[in-house]
C-alpha cells in the first residue's frame with residue numbers, strides 16, 4: 001500500500017477529528033430528523049395542513065408566546081415574524097437532532113427514548129390544535145417510526161465502522177471484527193437519506209397544493225352586488241407629497257398579522273358560522289346565507305395593536321359583507337350580555353363589545369376585499385371587520401363561531417396572554433416622507449403621511465421642525481371617519497440635520513397623546529420623530 005505523504009497525514013488529522021464518531025452520530029441524528037419531518041409532510045398531504053409537525057410545533061410555540069415576546073418579534077421582524085420563527089425552529093431541531101444522534105450511538109435505548117419523547121411532543125402539539133381531528137396525528141406517528149428506523153440503520157453502520165464496544169452483541173456476533181462500513185458508505189447512506197427526505201417533503205408540499213382546491217374555488221367565486229354600495233371616495237384623498245402610501249391599500253400589500261403558521265383552507269361550501277351563548281335563538285349561517293343577505297360595502301382602515309409609532313401595520317380597503325348587527329338581530333342577545341367572543345377555525349379568538357357590533361358603525365362579516373373574495377391569508381371565506389378597534393379584539397379571520405357572552409366570563413386569545421381586553425384605536429399621525437435618516441436637498445421638501453382615529457376622524461395634523469412652533473399640515477380629503485386620512489406639508493429645508501415631528505387631533509378635539517407607550521397591552525402612543533439630513 002502506498003504510504004501517504006507527511007503533508008497528507010497532517011491534513012488528515014483535523015479532518016478525522018471533525019468527522020469523528022461523535023460528529024457522524026450527530027449527522028445520523030440530523031438525517032433521521034429529516035426523515036421524521038419529510039415522511040410526516042408527505043403523508044400529511046392527505047390530512048389537515050395545520051397538523052404537520054413543523055406547523056403544529058410552531059403554532060404551539062406561538063400560543064405560549066408571552067406579550068413582550070410577541071411585541072419583540074413584531075418590532076424586530078415585522079410581518080416576517082413567521083420566517084424568523086421557522087429559522088429559530090430549524091436551529092433548535094438541528095441541535096436536538098445532533099444530540100439525539102449522539103445519544104443513540106452511545107446508548108441506543110436512551111436514544112430511542114429520546115426520539116419517542118420527541119414524537120410524543122409532536123403528536124401532543126398536533127392533537128391539541130383547534131379543529132384538528134385525532135386521526136391527524138397519523139402523519140407524525142408514521143414519521144417518528146420511520147425516523148427511528150433510519151436512525152437505527154445509520155447508527156448500526158457507525159457501530160460496525162467504529163467497532164464501538166457498546167455494539168449490541170447480536171450485531172457483533174453477526175460480523176466479527178469486520179469493519180463492514182467505511183466512512184464513505186456511511187456518508188453515502190446519510191446523503192441518500194437526506195436527499196430522499198428533501199424529495200419527499202417537496203412532493204408532500206406539491207401534493208397538498210394539488211389536493212387543496214380552495215385557492216381555485218376562491219378565484220372563481222362571484223361576489224354579489226351590495227344592497228348598499230360604498231360611499232363614493234371624494235377627490236383628493238391621496239396626500240400630495242410624493243411617496244406617501246396609496247390611500248387604498250392593494251390586497252397584495254395589505255399587512256398580514258396572525259398566529260396562523262399555515263393559512264387555514266376552508267371550503268366556502270363547508271363554512272358555517274354558529275352564533276350562540278346568551279341569545280334567545282341560536283343561529284347558524286352558511287356561506288350561501290351570506291351571499292343571499294343584504295350586503296353592504298364600505299371603506300375601513302384596519303390597524304394592528306402591535307404597530308409601533310410610525311409603523312406600517314395598518315391598511316385601508318373596501319370591504320363587502322353582512323352587517324353583524326343583522327346577524328345579532330336574528331339571535332337576539334339576552335340582557336346582561338356585553339361581549340361577543342369571535343373564534344377562528346384555528347382557535348384564535350377576539351372579544352368585541354356587543355354594542356360596537358350593534359351600533360351604526362357597520363361592523364361586518366366580510367366576504368370581499370377591494371372587489372375580490374377575501375385573500376386566503378386575510379380570512380377566506382369570512383372574517384370580521386369592525387371599524388375603530390384594533391384587529392386583536394375585532395378582526396377575526398376564518399371566523400366560524402360567535403359566542404354572545406360577558407367580559408366577566410370569557411377572555412380572548414391575546415387577553416389570556418397579557419394584552420388588554422378592549423382595544424379602541426389610538427389617534428396617530430405617521431410621517432412617511434421623508435423617510436427616517438433620509439438625505440434630502442435643501443429648498444422645498446414635501447413632508448407627508450397618514451393619520452388615523454377610526455370612528456372619530458382626523459381634523460388636524462401638525463408638524464414641528466426642530467422643536468419650533470407647531471404648524472398645521474394640509475389635510476387631504478376625508479372619505480369617512482372610519483378610514484385613515486392623509487396629509488402633507490411643504491417645508492423650506494435649510495442644510496443640516498433636522499428633526500420632524502407630527503401629531504394629529506381627532507374630531508372630538510382631542511390631541512394625540514405625547515405620552516410614549518409600548519404596543520403592549522393596548523397600543524403604542526407618542527409623537528413620531530423623524531431625523532433627516534438636508535444637504
Ligand SMILES: Nc1nc2c(c(=O)[nH]1)N[C@H]1C(S)=C(S)[C@@H](COP(=O)(O)O)O[C@H]1N2
Nearest residue numbers: 255256257258259304344348391392395397
Ligand atoms: N384567525 C385570526 N384572526 C386574526 C388574527 C389571528 O391571529 N388569527 N390576528 C388579528 C390581528 S392582531 C390583526 S391586527 C388583524 C390583521 O388582519 P390582516 O392580517 O388581514 O391585516 O387580524 C386579526 N384577526
Ligand SMILES: [Mo]
Nearest residue numbers: 304305391392
Ligand atoms: Mo394585531
